[in-house]
Amino acid sequence: MGVDPGAGGATGGRRFDRRFVITVLRAAAVGLVVALLGLLVWDMVATGSGASFVSKIKEGKRPLAPAFAVPVLWDQHATWPAALRSRLDDGRLALTELRGFPVVLNFWASWSIPCREEAPAFRAMAKRYAGRVVFLGMDIQDLKSSARRFLGRYHVNYVSVRDGSDSVYTAYGLTGVPETFFLDRRGKAIGHSVGAVSKRELEQNVRALLKEAR
Numbered sequence: 001m002g003v004d005p006g007a008g009g010a011t012g013g014r015r016f017d018r019r020f021v022i023t024v025l026r027a028a029a030v031g032l033v034v035a036l037l038g039l040l041v042w043d044m045v046a047t048g049s050g051a052s053f054v055s056k057i058k059e060g061k062r063p064l065a066p067a068f069a070v071p072v073l074w075d076q077h078a079t080w081p082a083a084l085r086s087r088l089d090d091g092r093l094a095l096t097e098l099r100g101f102p103v104v105l106n107f108w109a110s111w112s113i114p115c116r117e118e119a120p121a122f123r124a125m126a127k128r129y130a131g132r133v134v135f136l137g138m139d140i141q142d143l144k145s146s147a148r149r150f151l152g153r154y155h156v157n158y159v160s161v162r163d164g165s166d167s168v169y170t171a172y173g174l175t176g177v178p179e180t181f182f183l184d185r186r187g188k189a190i191g192h193s194v195g196a197v198s199k200r201e202l203e204q205n206v207r208a209l210l211k212e213a214r
Helices: 005-059 082-088 113-128 146-152 167-171 199-213
Strands: 069-074 092-094 103-107 134-142 159-163 179-183 189-194
Touching: 005 113, 005 167, 069 134, 069 146, 082 179, 103 113, 103 199, 113 134, 113 146, 113 199, 146 159, 159 167, 179 199, 189 199
Parallel strands: 103 134, 134 159
Antiparallel strands: 069 092, 069 159, 103 179, 179 189
16 A cells, blocks of 8 residues: 655644744743843842932932933923023923023822822922922823823922833832932932922922022
8 A cells, every 4th residue: 555655744744833833932932031031130220220329319429310301291381490491392301401400300190199288388489489490390100181180280380291101210219209309400419308398398408409509
């Protein structure tokens, strides 16, 4: 009885196909593991950098604040120095564009109760020191619509930007919101407050910034 010459070939082809699929799947699995390890290492490095930044502020070393360039969420610049207002024309703001003026950088979110508690103090201080100190809000982990409602409800009278990727949050070593950083006119951090800032504490830090600017 004759042997079908295609039978062995078909079986061999199926074996080859299985080996090929298994090889591809193994390669994909290895690639995924490598990618995940890379992300883990990057996250650890980034988190470590943020923690180091905060530690240096506590030690009085005045580290340079991490740079960022993010979208403008709230374009209320009436309390800003006139020389800086045109920096918002492209809908984005970089920290380096604020050089030459002291900056109060406040990280916040609409869902945070402490952020609601401190909002009146920030509004009052931004008005009192209008034109001399740049107040800047940084909205994080939030919905744009909710954030804008918050800003309108509390009549925020200074610019707010949005960190949509948590990259700024990580770079600054945040552990939650609100947190506030006080930067001198060269962009170096001279102070850091965790939690809701009282009007008195906020004014003390702003006066320290202005003293540095002399």
